[in-house]
Amino acid sequence: MWQTFGFEFVNFYFIPGLVVGCIYALGAIGITLTFGILRFANFAHGEVMMIGAYFTWTVMTLVKNGLGFPIHPLVAAVPAIALAISLFIFVDRYFYKPFRSAPTIRVVMASFGMMLVIRSFVQSVWGPNQLTFVPGIARPNETVKSFTNSFDMMILMPNKHFWIIAGTFVIMLALSWLLTKTKIGKGMRAVSDSPELAKVSGIDVEIIIRATWIVGGFCAVAAGVFLVMDLQMLETTMGFRMLLPMFAAAILGGIGRPFGAVVGGLVIGLAEELSVYPWLGNGPLLSPGYKTGVAFAIMIVMLVLRPSGLFKGRLF
């Protein structure tokens, strides 16, 4: 059973789907929080992922060239996250804040502009070509391989996939603690529920907005770093390509519902990968070229059948 069906399914479809799902999930958290709390669809969100990954690459390269030893991407991500978050608080203060009481469409358009600004900035600093993130072939982790093989269910999982799945899990736990146990997290949920009532409850909405950029930015950069760890290369359009599946995940989970976004991300990631599994006959069910279409189709079906998403999010 494992040899004929499970081995291939789990190693070549399910685990990659889970990995992609984790990346979508982390990205969708920021989208759904910005949508719920700042009330706009942030088109620049993919670029936050992208620039965070470039910052991480730069830190890794500087350390390697300057100090002579390599550091793990997740270590390099720490200063990169701090830098990216500072940048986005700055952008919010001087770029989005003036639009706070304007019609939503203006700030959506502004975020579209910000998307182009960031991408052009990265292209002019780092160049438009692909960069190698980590060279070489990612080999399966031997411990996992021999351990799972000892009960005849061999799992071939490269270290990078282990870090992505474990890292996402840890971030989810931290996020759930933040949103349900801390004052600022409960405030974020309150503002997402009703900004008008939040204001007349004395909640300092600007602090909540800053927290939103911090949490959303953190998750986005983590998603960006996980994505380049998986792809082992960087390019300036990678954030933009993530945008549609991340929006699909946020809508699937329900706007303003961070845990919904996580579920949505996992569902979309798995659906994309499993759509190319040979469910019928020998060839892939759908040609791999249609993977993005799967996310799009799920989003459309959800918007038609249940626009508030799986977890009853906000309707606009």
Add this chain to the structure above:
Amino acid sequence: MSSLPTLEINDLFAGYGETEILKSINISVEPAQTVAIIGPNGAGKSTVIKSVLGLVNVRGGKINLNGQDIIGIAPDEAIRQGISYVPQTHNVFPNLSVLENLEMGAWTRKTGIKERIDEMFTLFPDLQVKKSKIAGSLSGGQRQMVAMAKALMVDSKIMLLDEPTAGLSPKYQSEIFQTIKKINGSGIPILLVEQNAKQALEIADKGFVLVDGANKVQGTGKELLEDSNVARMFLGSKD
């Protein structure tokens, strides 16, 4: 020396954008009083309350809280000053638990949050049982109680209630009025906007009738209950 009114609204002009809604409103709430505002739909009752909170454009007049001018105050600052405000609709966070709603009401409060929550559970015993329930899952009457308890989490100098009994069953309506009396009995002055004119005037020390953005009649609760014009307009009397 006479004591200052807790809330004094003098010759108030206010509105939304360009439209003027309130034309020379005068209302005052003395310490420990319950004051009712009644009037037809669209008279500007909610707008009066929103002016106190800095939610509408005030064009002229005075609003003093304990003698201090609060015109143009930011809403969160108004709450910090001790104004307990219960909006007419959307007055709880539906996806937060009852307890979390109270905690959000205490956002501006530095100390004594636990004690205040316990006081609220004494005032609203129903809420203690439901404290982990999501506010959106409660009945209308219970939600109204969450909204009131949440508003009272500050050190209230005055409580502003906008139609707290609208849409509730008679049983809940009288429960809410009883609770308002209790809150007032603890020394918190109350400004109450109500459609339920009769019950409101029965618990009110003073009442103001607003029509079309202006003061029409005023008097003690008893006087207004006996006023034949008021009776014809709002109390469902047939003469």
